[in-house]
Amino acid sequence: MSNTELASALETDALTSELRAVLGRLVRRLRREHRFPLTQASVLAVLEQEGPLSISELAAIESVRPQSMSQTIAELEADGLVTRRPDPDDGRRTRIAATAFGRITLEADRAARDGWLSGKVQALSAEEQETLREAVRLMARLADGS
C-alpha cells in the first residue's frame, strides 16, 4: 500500500468511526424526545403512508425479524393504535392497518419528536439540507446493500 493509499484508508476509518458514533448519539437523542416508542412510531408512520400491510412486509421494511415485528404490532394493537384483519385471499396473512386513534396519536408524537428534529433540520441552510438529503441516500445504500 502506498503512502497516499494508506492516508486515504486512515481517513476512511476515521470517517467510519465518526459516522458510527454520531449515529448512536442521534438515535439516543431522538429516543429522548418521544411520547411513545420509536419503533412503534416508525411502524405507524409506514402504515399511514402505505396502507394495510402484513407482519412480514412490515418486518422487511423495517429490517427486523418477523417475530420482533409481531411483538411490536401486539403492543400497538393493545393500545388501540392499529387493527388486524385476516387477509381474504391468504389465510396465513394478517392485514395491519392504523386506526383513527393511531393516526391522531402519530400526529401528536410527530409534533413532539419529529417536531424537534424537523425544527433542527429546518434551521439548516438549503445547501446543508441538500447535503443531508444526499447523505440519507448514501446511508440507505450502506444499510440496505448486501
Add this chain to the structure above:
Amino acid sequence: MSNTELASALETDALTSELRAVLGRLVRRLRREHRFPLTQASVLAVLEQEGPLSISELAAIESVRPQSMSQTIAELEADGLVTRRPDPDDGRRTRIAATAFGRITLEADRAARDGWLSGKVQALSAEEQETLREAVRLMARLADGS
C-alpha cells in the same frame, strides 16, 4: 404560510422522516455485524484513543447517563477489557483504562464490524465520501445541539 413555504416545509418533513428511518436501519445493520456489544465497542474505542477517563467523562462523551455508563464499564471489567484505578487526586473518581486484551479484542471486532462499514464507505466515490463527511458534521450538530 405561502405555497412555496408550505412546499418547503413538506420537503423538510419528508427529509426528516427518511433520516429517522435510515438511522434505525443503519444502527440495526451495524449491530448485526458485531462480535461484542456496540456500546461496549464504542466505549473501548474512546478509551483507546483518549486514554484513561472517568465514568462521568465517558457518559458525557457517549451522551448517556452516568448510571448507564457505570453498568457498561462493569460489563467491560467483568470481561477483562478495562481496568479501574482510583484517581490519585480525587477519591470520588475512578480512572478507566483499556487493557491489552481490550485493545486486541477491539481490533478483532473492528475487523468484523467497522470492517464491514469501512468496506462500504471505501466503495463510495471521493465525492460521496466528502458528502458523508459533511453530513456527519451536520448530524453531530443535530444530536448535540440544544
Add this chain to the structure above:
DNA sequence: TATTGTTATACTCTATAACTATA
C-alpha cells in the same frame, strides 16, 4: 415443503430512583 405468524425466552441498551462516599 414453504410461508406466515405466534409464543417463550434472553440479551442489549438505557432510564429513573435511591443510595454511599468523597470534596
Add this chain to the structure above:
DNA sequence: TATAGTTATAGAGTATAACAATA
C-alpha cells in the same frame, strides 16, 4: 451542599428457537 459513582429496577428493542396454521 455538590459531585462521582453504585445498585436496583424497569422498559424498549431485538434476536433465536420452537411451534401452529395455512398454502
